[in-house]
Amino acid sequence: MSRFLSRQYENLEPYTPGEQPKSISRLIKLNTNENPYPPCPGVLEVINDEELNKLKLYSDPEASQLVEVIAEFNGLDKSQVMVGNGSDEILAFAFMAFRNEGNKIFYPEISYSFYPVYCDIFNASGVKVPLDKNFKVVPEDYYNADGTIVITNPNAPTGIALTREEIREILQHNKDNLVIIDEAYVDFGGESAVPLIDEYDNLLVIQTFSKSRSLAGARIGMAMGASEIIEDLNRIKFSFNPYNLNRLSILAGTEAIKDRDYFEKTTALIADTRDSFVKEMKMLGFKVLPSKANFVFAASEEISGEEYFKALRNAGIIVRYFKKPLIENFVRITVGTPEEMKELVNETRKIMQAIR
Amino acid sequence: MSRFLSRQYENLEPYTPGEQPKSISRLIKLNTNENPYPPCPGVLEVINDEELNKLKLYSDPEASQLVEVIAEFNGLDKSQVMVGNGSDEILAFAFMAFRNEGNKIFYPEISYSFYPVYCDIFNASGVKVPLDKNFKVVPEDYYNADGTIVITNPNAPTGIALTREEIREILQHNKDNLVIIDEAYVDFGGESAVPLIDEYDNLLVIQTFSKSRSLAGARIGMAMGASEIIEDLNRIKFSFNPYNLNRLSILAGTEAIKDRDYFEKTTALIADTRDSFVKEMKMLGFKVLPSKANFVFAASEEISGEEYFKALRNAGIIVRYFKKPLIENFVRITVGTPEEMKELVNETRKIMQAIR
Numbered sequence: 001m002s003r004f005l006s007r008q009y010e011n012l013e014p015y016t017p018g019e020q021p022k023s024i025s026r027l028i029k030l031n032t033n034e035n036p037y038p039p040c041p042g043v044l045e046v047i048n049d050e051e052l053n054k055l056k057l058y059s060d061p062e063a064s065q066l067v068e069v070i071a072e073f074n075g076l077d078k079s080q081v082m083v084g085n086g087s088d089e090i091l092a093f094a095f096m097a098f099r100n101e102g103n104k105i106f107y108p109e110i111s112y113s114f115y116p117v118y119c120d121i122f123n124a125s126g127v128k129v130p131l132d133k134n135f136k137v138v139p140e141d142y143y144n145a146d147g148t149i150v151i152t153n154p155n156a157p158t159g160i161a162l163t164r165e166e167i168r169e170i171l172q173h174n175k176d177n178l179v180i181i182d183e184a185y186v187d188f189g190g191e192s193a194v195p196l197i198d199e200y201d202n203l204l205v206i207q208t209f210s211k212s213r214s215l216a217g218a219r220i221g222m223a224m225g226a227s228e229i230i231e232d233l234n235r236i237k238f239s240f241n242p243y244n245l246n247r248l249s250i251l252a253g254t255e256a257i258k259d260r261d262y263f264e265k266t267t268a269l270i271a272d273t274r275d276s277f278v279k280e281m282k283m284l285g286f287k288v289l290p291s292k293a294n295f296v297f298a299a300s301e302e303i304s305g306e307e308y309f310k311a312l313r314n315a316g317i318i319v320r321y322f323k324k325p326l327i328e329n330f331v332r333i334t335v336g337t338p339e340e341m342k343e344l345v346n347e348t349r350k351i352m353q354a355i356r
Numbered sequence: 357m358s359r360f361l362s363r364q365y366e367n368l369e370p371y372t373p374g375e376q377p378k379s380i381s382r383l384i385k386l387n388t389n390e391n392p393y394p395p396c397p398g399v400l401e402v403i404n405d406e407e408l409n410k411l412k413l414y415s416d417p418e419a420s421q422l423v424e425v426i427a428e429f430n431g432l433d434k435s436q437v438m439v440g441n442g443s444d445e446i447l448a449f450a451f452m453a454f455r456n457e458g459n460k461i462f463y464p465e466i467s468y469s470f471y472p473v474y475c476d477i478f479n480a481s482g483v484k485v486p487l488d489k490n491f492k493v494v495p496e497d498y499y500n501a502d503g504t505i506v507i508t509n510p511n512a513p514t515g516i517a518l519t520r521e522e523i524r525e526i527l528q529h530n531k532d533n534l535v536i537i538d539e540a541y542v543d544f545g546g547e548s549a550v551p552l553i554d555e556y557d558n559l560l561v562i563q564t565f566s567k568s569r570s571l572a573g574a575r576i577g578m579a580m581g582a583s584e585i586i587e588d589l590n591r592i593k594f595s596f597n598p599y600n601l602n603r604l605s606i607l608a609g610t611e612a613i614k615d616r617d618y619f620e621k622t623t624a625l626i627a628d629t630r631d632s633f634v635k636e637m638k639m640l641g642f643k644v645l646p647s648k649a650n651f652v653f654a655a656s657e658e659i660s661g662e663e664y665f666k667a668l669r670n671a672g673i674i675v676r677y678f679k680k681p682l683i684e685n686f687v688r689i690t691v692g693t694p695e696e697m698k699e700l701v702n703e704t705r706k707i708m709q710a711i712r
Binding site: 001002003004005006008009012013014015017018020029032034035036037038039043044047049052053054055056057058059060061085086088089092096097098099100117118120121148178201202210214215216217218219226228229231232234235236237238239240241242243244245246247248249252 | 357358359360361362364365368369370371373376385388390391392393394395399400403405408409410411412413414415416417441442444445448452453454455456473474476477504534557558566570571572573574575582584585587588590591592593594595596597598599600601602603604605608
């Protein structure tokens, strides 16, 4: 820490990203919810030598071509869409833009571990709302909140989803509060709140290209909501980092949205792989929360989350373990290819046999 | 504006980027200080199908390979370097991190027009320090400031540079203040303050890949300074947007640093083109400020800056005009290829003949 750092940040605890090993050639990487399939083929076509030479020119600060295809895909006007350098940047802009008077932010006690960091950095009071005993978000607990609401849906790391009607009720009971629905994982079986945008001017939906679009490395997120909310986010963006998307990510993202067929095939395949994998894990005696995401949250009474995590790591499989109250028996496992999941099941079988 | 926007931002005036025309096929674009030459050839080699397929994976949040080559190029330790999604993002992180007690930020009255926006968004008091009558930054005016200092060197849009010794004196007379030197344009003939980093722990140098590295569209900036200062910036980054650099920009940036030969050749060529162009403009009766950057700031007593800007626009040449006190007679002209500058000189000759 330098002597120039603002006192406000002296105790700021940054977010800890999941491990990104430098070399993954002999590892099965199921720890950061990446897509096991490559980006759609159009990405490889559109990023050609001509476009690489054009890197000498600035990108379009409006990222118009990308905003337009997202709007079209979602049946929205382009004034209802903005894009960011990953959904994390959009979340940061949102936490910054919509700090309200009392400055309270309500979010599930078990959820994306970045929310408390955003509260810290933007000096807001995070209010952690407990889940029920089945790890489900209870919609009624968010009714008539006195602050902004942020809900990941499907939730992470549990994978459990609220229905669109449950989200609607939260919106309906919070007409004067902004409700942010973080839909990073919605495309694997969840119900998006996007169809509610024209009905509720207190709704902001945030999605990402990192999971269902196979573009985690391109850093693209999107925000959708009433045009006034999008205008506010753009006001922050244009006062913070106007050229936030680079040329190649704009191109790649546009292709990923245009190829609806590839998107539907790969997300359906991942959902199928997940459902078969869940059955296998249950047969091995694991408790698996009902996931609508591209990961599952699993625990066994026979082995602690940490031990299971370490045993898998020794076998060359990386999953994610959160050393936190309430969930310390669980590990979060990203859904990879059927082959990767088979390998994980085999290793798990060995691990369980060894301790039985 | 939505009813949820924080009151603090109700009057926030975002930065206005220079025009990025959607189609530039028949335009000569000399308005945003881009490099007229493509990125170094290695960029086209390293971004191949294998890397495009790897876009499914997150980027390295530390951007280690890029940080390492930057450190090596500049004779620094990697703990003294960080990278951002453009130097604008680094400036934003710096304004955020180093808000001091009195919260004053000193910068030249004529300089990068984003500084006042950062002051606004981070609730700091910007103190505009006038230039002298020759548009030069006066180092003594920054001695013993009671706040943070930000100086673009060479300055923009004037192009005039301070020497390293002048920067040293500013550092020496501000031991208790952070001094940020924004060196976006330093590689075209200016003297970098990087060699002073090991001597002064109150120095933060910010550079960009957008000008001398021909990578404006890849959005890469870099910060160099004492490791404690870099640690502070990383604390903000990891609390705001940890994966701020995408995979392809990390690859492209690494190649651009490694190809020292291409970098030296293209920057020298641009400096030569600039010097010849300045002579031509002077022959046409223009006053041209002594530029060490990849642009020149020029004015004529015979035509207003706005009229000249418009006349060039009609001829298919875009330059940048700032409708602002003190500099309203000037236009800022990016140094392009020799052919582009010849075309601009020819058009200027016609414009001047028409009004004489």
